Amino acid sequence: MTTLEKDTDTGTKVRGETEQQARRLKLPLAPALERRRLQCYLALIVMDIAGFVASFLLVDYLYLGTVSPENSEQMWIGMIPLYLTAAIALKAYSIPALTSRASAQRAAVAALLAAFTLTLFIAFFTKSSAQFSRFSTAAGVGVTALSLLWIRAAVQGAIRFRVGPTAQNVLVFDDGGVPARVPHAWHIDTKQHxxxxxxxxxxxxxxxxxxxxxxxxxxxSCPPERRMDWAMIFKGSNISGEIIDAEVTRLGVLGARRGHGFGALVVSTGPLGLRGRAAKRAMDIAIAGSALLFLAPLLGVVALLIRMEDRGPVFFMQQRQGRNNRLFWIYKFRSMRVEKLDATGSRSASKDDDRITRIGRFIRRTSIDELPQLLNVLRGDMARWSQSGPHSAGETAGAARADLHRCLRCGPC
Known part of the structure; x- marks a missing residue:
């Protein structure tokens, strides 16, 4: 029986030993990665600083025909500390940045934009913006962004070689509980050892x-009666310990709380605070309102064609489940004949459905019939205000875009 194995991305066993050999395992199973991760972070910091300097000097050479640090040194000398501060705050030097090139690139570019914005803010209030060339500054930031993207792509292989695909050593004890396979983790059968x-x-x-x-x-992974014993072992080991429980996945647990003499699993959370709701509502109005204004000519033409075809109503309304599980009326352009409308949705539309009008066939094929749902977004019918959703400004904007995307993917009436 294989008692020791390390999983790859596909779950393939890349190392295994028999019971007799396993008892002579060389422990520890893996070298410590903390120092290696720190080395990778420091290497990234040094390369980012070098990328800043090289990018601005390159722009100076191409624009002015000379490589002179005096031309732009005030800009990049001021931006580098701001960039490093923002990069640390945005986790550009973190385990996710070591394991995912996309995450590393996003964090680095976001930190650069934050540093550039703060630099402009400081230059404006210190009245020193006139000292900087607008073209050199903008071009320098652009080239720096490209260099940061290139650095993250170029070093990904070296980082993976140094700290592995997950940048963490993960161990799974199989003590007779729920079967669990974790990619790139050491799996130990407690009975065999x-x-x-x-x-x-x-x-x-x-x-x-x-x-x-x-x-x-x-x-x-162990039976319930041994969870307390393992929990106490983890607490005394100064290590990040976890007990696998199938109920966590089945219930969709978000976290846990203790207090008043009992513990509880958090499976849902309340609404966002006032500031979060205001930001979310502002994004809904901005995105949906802008889309409605931009699409107004198209919406007007479609409404006129629907009206001209059979003199029936322009919109079709149907009840859907919305915020707080409440029903609301969703708006669509009517694509079926008035006398054959199916507001209850008891019959799904088919490809050659005889209920669909000529203009209805076109707007259904192109999904134009879904566009009036932007009105529902404006009304807030399709909003998500739960704390398990957006928290930051970026996530709030993403949730607002998701509401818009969801309204355009509504099922057939």
């Missing part, structure tokens, strides 16, 4: 500790 979570036996406490050495994250 005689790992018993006995808190009264110092030797039995020491044995799991040898396996957990240099691990960044340890999970255990």
């Amino acid at each position: 005689r790992l018993i979570p006995d808190r009264d036996d110092p030797h039995m406490l020491d044995r799991p500790g040898m396996f957990m050495a240099n691990m960044d994250r340890v999970l255990v």
Whole structure:
């Protein structure tokens, strides 16, 4: 039986040993990665600074015909500390940035834009903006952005070689609980290695500790009666320990709370605060309102064609589930004959449905019939104000765009 294995992305076993060989395992299972991660962060910082300097000097050379630090040094010298501060805040130097090139590139560019904005703000209030060339500054920031993107792409292979695909050492103890496979993790069968979570036996406490050495994250899958023992072992091991529970996935648990003598699993949260709701509503109005203004000529033409075809109503309304699970009336351009409208949705539309009008066939094929749902977005019928949704300004904007996207993908009436 294979007792020790390390999973790849596809779950393939890349290392396995028999029971007899496993008892002679060389522990710890993996080298510590904390120092290696720190080395990667420092290397990225140095390369980012070099990218800043090289980018601005390159722009100076191409624009002015000379490489002179005096031309733009005030700009990049002022921006670099701001960039590093923003990069740390935006987690440009973090485990996700080491494991995902896209995440690293997004964080680096976002930090650059934040630093550039703060630099302009400071230059404006110190009345020093006249000292900088607008073209050189804009071009320097643009070239710096490209260099940051290139750096993150170029070093991804070296980072993966240095700290592995996850930049973490993960260990999973299989103690007879729910089967769990974690990619790129060490999986240990506790029965084969005689790992018993006995808190009264110092030797039995020491044995799991040898396996957990240099691990960044340890999970255990065990029956409910042994969860307390494993929990106490994790608490005394100064390690990130987790107990696998199938109910967490089934219930969609968001977190846990303790208080008043009991614990609770958080499966839903209340609405956003006043500021979050205001920001979300502003984004709804801005996006949907702008779309309506931009599409007004098209909407007018479609409404006129529908009216001219059979003199019936322009809009079709149907009840849907909305915010707080309440029903609301959704708006669509009418695509079916008035006498054959199906407001209850008891019959789905088919490709050659005889109920569909000539203009209706076109607007359904092009999804133009869904555009009046922008009115529902403006009214707030389709809004998501839960705290499990947007938190930051970027996430709020993303949720507003998702509302718009959802309104254009509504099912057939």
